[in-house]
Amino acid sequence: MPNDPANPEGPSAIDSIRPPAAPGAKRSAASARRSESARVAVLSAADDLLAERGFDGVTIEGIAARAGVAKQTIYRWWKSKAEILYDNLLQDAEKELVWPQPQPQPQPQRTAPADALRSYLRTFCAFLCTAPAGRVLQTLIGQAQLDPGAAATVRDGFLREQRARDLRRMHELLPDLGVDAPTEQQAAEALDALLAPVYYRVLVLGEPADAAFADAQVDLLLARIAARRPA
Known part of the structure; x- marks a missing residue:
C-alpha cells in the first residue's frame, strides 16, 4: 500500500537541476506528487x-x-x-497479458509458433483465474450483463483493444502454422477457438482453467489447422 498521500514526498532529481521556481509552482509540483x-x-x-x-461490497466510501x-x-x-476497477484492469493487463516475442532460432522453427500459443494461453488462463486484474475482469463482465454503461466500457474499451492485440499476433503466427496468406477472419476464428473455451469454463461453469486445459485447446486448434491443410 502506498504511503499516506497527505505526506508530500521529497524533491526529485529532476527538481534539483531545475532553476528556482516561484513558490506557487513548488506547491503545484508537490500537489501533483x-x-x-x-x-x-x-x-x-x-x-x-x-x-x-466482492463487487457489491465495494463502495466509494469504503x-x-x-x-x-x-x-x-x-x-x-x-x-x-x-x-476505478476498470483502470486497475487496464494497468495490470498491459503488463501481464503479453504474447511471447519470437526469438532467433536455428531452422527449422516449426515448433516455435505452437510454443507461443501455449505460452500465451497459459498466461491468459492464469490471469483470468488467479490474478487480481482477472477477478476485476470477471466482475466487470458480470456487471456488464446488467449495466449497459459497464458493458460499453468493457467491450468498447479493454476487450476491443486486447482483442486487436491478440489478433495481430495470431495473424503473424498463422503462416508458420501452415496457413498460407491468412485472412483476418481466419485469425479471428483461430483466436476464438483458443479463448472461448476458457471464458466458458471460468465464467459459465465456474471451474479453473489450468495449464493442461490451455494446452488441450492449443492441440485442438493445431489439429483443426492441420486437417484443413491441402494434401
Whole structure:
C-alpha cells in the first residue's frame, strides 16, 4: 500500500537541476506528487476490497477510507467504482497479458509458433483465474450483463483493444502454422477457438482453467489447422 498521500514526498532529481521556481509552482509540483500517490492508493484499495468483499461490497466510501483520501478526491478522477476497477484492469493487463516475442532460432522453427500459443494461453488462463486484474475482469463482465454503461466500457474499451492485440499476433503466427496468406477472419476464428473455451469454463461453469486445459485447446486448434491443410 502506498504511503499516506497527505505526506508530500521529497524533491526529485529532476527538481534539483531545475532553476528556482516561484513558490506557487513548488506547491503545484508537490500537489501533483500527492495526487499521484493518492491515485495509486485508491486503485490499490479498490483492488483489495474487491478481493475481500466482492463487487457489491465495494463502495466509494469504503475505498476512500481504505486509501486514506476524501471522497471528493476520488470523484475528481472517477465517476463510479466500476471506473476505478476498470483502470486497475487496464494497468495490470498491459503488463501481464503479453504474447511471447519470437526469438532467433536455428531452422527449422516449426515448433516455435505452437510454443507461443501455449505460452500465451497459459498466461491468459492464469490471469483470468488467479490474478487480481482477472477477478476485476470477471466482475466487470458480470456487471456488464446488467449495466449497459459497464458493458460499453468493457467491450468498447479493454476487450476491443486486447482483442486487436491478440489478433495481430495470431495473424503473424498463422503462416508458420501452415496457413498460407491468412485472412483476418481466419485469425479471428483461430483466436476464438483458443479463448472461448476458457471464458466458458471460468465464467459459465465456474471451474479453473489450468495449464493442461490451455494446452488441450492449443492441440485442438493445431489439429483443426492441420486437417484443413491441402494434401
